[in-house]
Amino acid sequence: MLDQAIIEFDKALRTVFASAPTARTRPGADLPEADLSPAEKQHAGALMRINHVGEVCAQALYQGQALTSRDPATRAALVQAAWEETEHLNWTEKRIEELGGRKSLLNPLWYAGSLAMGIVAGKFGDKWNLGFLAETERQVGAHLTDHLQRLPQSDERSRAVLQQMALDEAEHAETAVKLGGAALPAPVKAAMQLSSKMMTSTAYFI
Numbered sequence: 001m002l003d004q005a006i007i008e009f010d011k012a013l014r015t016v017f018a019s020a021p022t023a024r025t026r027p028g029a030d031l032p033e034a035d036l037s038p039a040e041k042q043h044a045g046a047l048m049r050i051n052h053v054g055e056v057c058a059q060a061l062y063q064g065q066a067l068t069s070r071d072p073a074t075r076a077a078l079v080q081a082a083w084e085e086t087e088h089l090n091w092t093e094k095r096i097e098e099l100g101g102r103k104s105l106l107n108p109l110w111y112a113g114s115l116a117m118g119i120v121a122g123k124f125g126d127k128w129n130l131g132f133l134a135e136t137e138r139q140v141g142a143h144l145t146d147h148l149q150r151l152p153q154s155d156e157r158s159r160a161v162l163q164q165m166a167l168d169e170a171e172h173a174e175t176a177v178k179l180g181g182a183a184l185p186a187p188v189k190a191a192m193q194l195s196s197k198m199m200t201s202t203a204y205f206i
Contacts, residue, residue: 028160045101064118130181137173
């Protein structure tokens with residue numbers, strides 16, 4: 001029990017404070033850097049900060065859900081999705097650095113809140129656990145689509161990162177549904193959207 005607690009605590013520390021690993025080459029890394037104005041760089045960096053926060057939250061959600069999942073197949077799906085989200089952490093962090101921005105100062109808070117949500121979701125059983133995962137990925141995909149439209153037109157390096165992330169998120173949602181994820185009630189979806197809106201509005205600046 002103590003060993004598991006240490007492992008989970010280590011995951012949290014690595015997610016919030018360490019540079020994440022990646023097995024895949026960062027999308028767009030071979031593209032030329034756009035000649036962005038200071039305002040465009042600041043705006044693109046803020047959007048990438050929001051997406052980095054989203055990946056921090058995803059790691060915590062998956063960790064909490066995996067801790068309370070009863071089914072090995074569900075846990076395996078969560079672990080695989082978490083690994084790909086770790087790559088997203090790497091990609092967004094590197095892009096933030098290139099744009100001269102910084103990560104959110106509230107990342108420890110985002111992580112703690114999302115971990116609690118993941119644990120609660122897992123407690124309701126695997127079909128709701130997976131349903132929560134699928135809905136989370138759908139909402140993340142919607143944010144990515146919005147950010148692709150809001151990026152400076154010439155920022156192809158950021159665009160390539162977000163496009164690949166969107167493909168991965170859609171695949172995670174599809175996998176969760178195939179594994180038996182249930183459609184969440186409308187009030188739960190609305191609450192998730194409200195929580196997400198509060199996060200994105202705050203992370204743009206802090």
